[in-house]
Amino acid sequence: MSGKPKNELNYVGRPIVRVDAADKVCGAAKYINDIEFPDLLIGITIRSTRQRARILKMNVPMLPPDVTFVTTDDIPGENYVTLFNKDQPLLAKEVVNYLGEPIALLAGTDEDALRKLAAQIQIDYEDLPAIDSIEDALSGKLPPIYGDDNVFKSYGYIKGEPGNAFAESAFIFDDTFHTGYQEQAYLETQGVVAFPYRNGVKIVGSMQCPFYVQKGLSPALKLDPHDIVVEQAITGGAFGGKEEFPSLISGHAALLALKSGKPVKITYDRHEDISVTTKRHPSKSIRRIGFDKNHHITAMDIDFVLNGGAHSTLSQVVLARGALGSPGAYKCDNIRMLSRAVATNQLPSGAFRGFGAPQAFFAIEAQMNHAAYRMNIDPYSLRKKNILRLGDRTATGQLLKESVGLEKALDAVAERTNFTEKYNQYRVQLHNGQPLKGIGLATFFHGCGFTGKGEELIKATASVDYSNETGVLIRIATVDMGQGMNTVMRQIAADALALQIERVIVNIPNTAEVPNSGPTVASRTTMIVGGLICQCCADLLKQVGATAEKRDFAEKVNMSNIKILTATRDYRVPDDVVWDEDKFIGDAYPIYSWAAAVVEVTVDPVTFEVTVDKITAAHDIGKAINPVLVEGQIEGGSLQGLGYASIEVMTETGGRLNQASFTDYIIPTTLDTPEMETIILEETYSRGPFGAKGVGEQPLVGIPAAYVGAVENALGVEFGEIPLTPEIIHRRVHRERRENTNY
Amino acid sequence: MSIILSTEFIKLLMTDNKNKIKNLSVSSEVSLSVNGMSRTPKASPSTRLLDYLRDELKLTGTKEGCGEGECGACMVLVDGKAVNSCLFLLGQCNGREVTTIEGIDAPKLFKAFEETGAVQCGFCTPGFIVSAYALLQQNPHPTVAEIKEALSGNLCRCTGYKKIVEAVEKVTGNG
Ligand code: FES
Ligand code: FES
Numbered sequence: 079m080s081g082k083p084k085n086e087l088n089y090v091g092r093p094i095v096r097v098d099a100a101d102k103v104c105g106a107a108k109y110i111n112d113i114e115f116p117d118l119l120i121g122i123t124i125r126s127t128r129q130r131a132r133i134l135k136m137n138v139p140m141l142p143p144d145v146t147f148v149t150t151d152d153i154p155g156e157n158y159v160t161l162f163n164k165d166q167p168l169l170a171k172e173v174v175n176y177l178g179e180p181i182a183l184l185a186g187t188d189e190d191a192l193r194k195l196a197a198q199i200q201i202d203y204e205d206l207p208a209i210d211s212i213e214d215a216l217s218g219k220l221p222p223i224y225g226d227d228n229v230f231k232s233y234g235y236i237k238g239e240p241g242n243a244f245a246e247s248a249f250i251f252d253d254t255f256h257t258g259y260q261e262q263a264y265l266e267t268q269g270v271v272a273f274p275y276r277n278g279v280k281i282v283g284s285m286q287c288p289f290y291v292q293k294g295l296s297p298a299l300k301l302d303p304h305d306i307v308v309e310q311a312i313t314g315g316a317f318g319g320k321e322e323f324p325s326l327i328s329g330h331a332a333l334l335a336l337k338s339g340k341p342v343k344i345t346y347d348r349h350e351d352i353s354v355t356t357k358r359h360p361s362k363s364i365r366r367i368g369f370d371k372n373h374h375i376t377a378m379d380i381d382f383v384l385n386g387g388a389h390s391t392l393s394q395v396v397l398a399r400g401a402l403g404s405p406g407a408y409k410c411d412n413i414r415m416l417s418r419a420v421a422t423n424q425l426p427s428g429a430f431r432g433f434g435a436p437q438a439f440f441a442i443e444a445q446m447n448h449a450a451y452r453m454n455i456d457p458y459s460l461r462k463k464n465i466l467r468l469g470d471r472t473a474t475g476q477l478l479k480e481s482v483g484l485e486k487a488l489d490a491v492a493e494r495t496n497f498t499e500k501y502n503q504y505r506v507q508l509h510n511g512q513p514l515k516g517i518g519l520a521t522f523f524h525g526c527g528f529t530g531k532g533e534e535l536i537k538a539t540a541s542v543d544y545s546n547e548t549g550v551l552i553r554i555a556t557v558d559m560g561q562g563m564n565t566v567m568r569q570i571a572a573d574a575l576a577l578q579i580e581r582v583i584v585n586i587p588n589t590a591e592v593p594n595s596g597p598t599v600a601s602r603t604t605m606i607v608g609g610l611i612c613q614c615c616a617d618l619l620k621q622v623g624a625t626a627e628k629r630d631f632a633e634k635v636n637m638s639n640i641k642i643l644t645a646t647r648d649y650r651v652p653d654d655v656v657w658d659e660d661k662f663i664g665d666a667y668p669i670y671s672w673a674a675a676v677v678e679v680t681v682d683p684v685t686f687e688v689t690v691d692k693i694t695a696a697h698d699i700g701k702a703i704n705p706v707l708v709e710g711q712i713e714g715g716s717l718q719g720l721g722y723a724s725i726e727v728m729t730e731t732g733g734r735l736n737q738a739s740f741t742d743y744i745i746p747t748t749l750d751t752p753e754m755e756t757i758i759l760e761e762t763y764s765r766g767p768f769g770a771k772g773v774g775e776q777p778l779v780g781i782p783a784a785y786v787g788a789v790e791n792a793l794g795v796e797f798g799e800i801p802l803t804p805e806i807i808h809r810r811v812h813r814e815r816r817e818n819t820n821y
Numbered sequence: 822m823s824i825i826l827s828t829e830f831i832k833l834l835m836t837d838n839k840n841k842i843k844n845l846s847v848s849s850e851v852s853l854s855v856n857g858m859s860r861t862p863k864a865s866p867s868t869r870l871l872d873y874l875r876d877e878l879k880l881t882g883t884k885e886g887c888g889e890g891e892c893g894a895c896m897v898l899v900d901g902k903a904v905n906s907c908l909f910l911l912g913q914c915n916g917r918e919v920t921t922i923e924g925i926d927a928p929k930l931f932k933a934f935e936e937t938g939a940v941q942c943g944f945c946t947p948g949f950i951v952s953a954y955a956l957l958q959q960n961p962h963p964t965v966a967e968i969k970e971a972l973s974g975n976l977c978r979c980t981g982y983k984k985i986v987e988a989v990e991k992v993t994g995n996g
Binding site: 093095096098099100101102103104105106107108109111112114262263264265266267312313314315316317347348559560561562706707709710713714715716717718739740741745746747748749751754 | 875879880881882883884885886887888889891892894921922923931934935936937938940941942943944945946947950968969970972973974975976977978979980981982983984985986
């Protein structure tokens with residue numbers, strides 16, 4: 079497969095300036111809302127005002143002739159958006175299952191006039207008892223939303239003999255952890271344009287996965303997939319929020335376009351975007367962990383539940399990643415694990431950078447920090463005794479054969495921050511009204527690529543074309559949503575063929591022009607798709623008998639009589655990567671990235687306001703194809719993790735979000751941003767392109783536990799939830815003081 | 822960060838609602854300069870400056886990220902001061918000079934953003950450039966704290982801000 083070519087590298091490993099930067103800085107880059115379409119109509123969505131109800135009647139006033147109105151009656155095919163299950167309707171018909179669920183659509187030329195019309199459409203409902211929490215969902219007392227038990231998916235296993243292992247443990251700790259919603263808060267809100275095109279429809283929009291949209295809408299629009307042409311427009315951030323959601327909004331625009339015969343644009347303003355799009359799954363973890371007298375983990379008992387909201391969306395795969403992360407980056411032979419994603423009458427939860435891992439790692443890492451405190455050992459030393467190393471087996475029995483940089487990462491951040499010394503010192507600092515210092519640690523991993531059988535199902539395909547006249551054309555469906563994919567792919571191809579990078583371009587992700595290289599998710603792009611590009615390039619060299627070392631590709635093409643060369647490769651899961659999804663045993667991912675992070679804080683002892691002084695993060699991601707882009711992923715991801723842990727509060731009351739604007743939902747600004755130090759470790763992966771693994775999601779994953787650990791270290795009080803706000807700290811500290819007068 | 826707001830407009834914002842803002846008339850005839858060109862808008866004076874720039878002049882480098890003064894993606898200069906054009910009405914611009922990202926001539930700043938890695942998805946970038954430009958015009962040698970303060974009205978979800986602040990620092994280093 080794609081090992082390390084021996085030629086000199088001119089681009090890989092260097093901070094090549096991203097191709098799209100120049101257009102973006104001067105405002106020339108065209109996002110979907112900046113593109114002009116002739117005769118464009120605006121589409122708006124009429125939504126449920128009830129959390130769970132039967133729709134009795136829709137009273138529609140006389141509509142002007144130039145207004146297009148769409149209900150479920152206008153759906154040519156089956157009324158669902160294809161994903162794993164067929165439970166999410168394009169438009170609700172008989173029942174609504176969440177507040178804001180789409181029911182009907184309007185299109186016209188004047189948005190204000192449409193909004194007035196929408197306000198005149200009255201829907202009569204009969205309310206049904208709503209399931210409003212994880213506890214409700216599992217109580218069995220309310221009619222289920224999904225299946226008979228209201229569980230979208232569950233995974234569980236027993237490994238070893240947890241019962242006996244706990245019985246023999248020197249220490250046993252029980253903890254419960256909660257995590258809240260998190261909003262992706264991409265700066266560009268959702269937006270698509272659809273218009274009638276050839277035998278079907280064309281959709282252009284802000285998205286991560288053009289082929290998801292195509293496949294997702296084919297049954298509903300009753301069109302062959304190839305009659306639905308989907309093209310990504312420059313995308314203003316996504317973070318998972320534009321993974322599955324664009325299929326729904328694209329479907330709406332397509333229905334309006336097909337009925338009106340005109341281009342229709344649907345864009346959400348910030349309020350609508352926050353109110354109705356998917357969020358990170360809230361979670362609850364009930365955990366028990368045992369240690370022997372030498373502080374080695376003996377057993378874990380894990381009950382992990384995700385609130386999936388009203389429809390199944392991607393919950394099952396989010397859950398799988400969470401379940402796999404739940405035992406953390408530790409050796410443990412005795413585990414009982416149960417994980418469930420449940421249905422509630424709340425917004426459908428969905429993809430968000432980390433994909434179940436942030437919730438799971440918060441729980442295990444916070445529990446490890448608590449355990450360290452209670453056993454009177456520092457969190458670094460506790461991890462040193464328990465982390466996974468080369469030759470160890472993961473919780474699912476996967477043998478770690480190569481590229482395990484976890485211990486290096488742990489040592490790097492601990493040394494860099496003087497972790498143990500500070501931790502022990504802060505632990506006994508005087509509480510005399512002066513600001514309190516704290517330091518916290520987390521170790522974590524991220525499986526690169528899809529979980530389990532995912533890559534096998536997708537069968538990613540990539541092509542590279544070449545002619546001496548046009549240069550290299552990379553054809554993949556992978557999108558640049560800000561992470562810099564276009565630049566990384568050009569670097570890989572230029573070095574693999576030993577050509578100038580200016581000779582390489584990446585095709586626009588358009589389903590009629592590129593093969594399906596899979597969705598742009600799961601930290602899979604560089605490793606999987608970049609790997610395919612590398613292989614395609616090797617094939618091209620071979621076709622004309624050239625080598626990268628001799629740098630003779632163009633010359634050899636000239637000498638041959640082939641004018642246009644092309645190479646195509648499909649991803650094959652290596653034969654020695656074996657995963658049993660039912661038993662949850664085996665190689666969950668082909669390889670892992672590894673990381674450790676330290677967060678340092680100062681806490682005001684009166685207001686409990688927390689100032690984050692510094693984040694130090696070390697990430698083993700294999701070869702860093704573009705170190706500046708990698709740092710960008712680590713810095714941006716770390717700050718999202720910090721927001722998730724601290725200030726990004728999102729709550730709901732009766733299915734309605736209490737924070738549906740940037741005024742109420744607070745994300746970090748420059749003033750909330752601590753100093754950040756990034757350490758990149760390159761434990762190369764033999765099957766990755768030039769040794770690369772994945773980086774996109776991992777940076778966010780461990781920050782929350784490190785942050786909470788730092789606050790705990792400052793105050794000497796334990797916490798079990800994020801976001802950890804000053805109010806929560808205040809309540810907890812005062813309760814602690816009441817309970818323990820010695821404090 | 823200097824954001825100019827009329828008290829009348831703030832009151833309106835408190836009572837919310839785009840429609841009311843649209844119907845408010847501020848001054849019946851407006852003429853202004855945009856990127857050095859004199860303009861007499863067709864749009865009503867109660868149009869948001871943001872909409873006038875994007876819809877009538879097709880200056881789409883100015884973005885809408887929130888429409889409520891929180892994100893800075895719509896930042897433009899009015900008489901040299903950085904303002905959120907989503908909170909500013911066309912009528913308030915009578916006789917004033919508006920500069921959008923398209924009218925900003927700051928090659929060093931652009932280059933610093935590109936080379937430092939301050940750009941990811943880029944949706945926030947024009948707004949940051951405008952804010953940074955306004956700062957550097959006023960204060961060519963800002964400290965890091967001053968840079969952070971000046972950029973605190975701009976949200977970026979991608980970068981973690983570090984490289985954005987570094988990019989501005991680089992330009993100040995160049996004098
Ligand atoms: S769009 Fe004006 S501040 Fe966000
Ligand atoms: S670069 Fe994406 S929001 Fe700043």
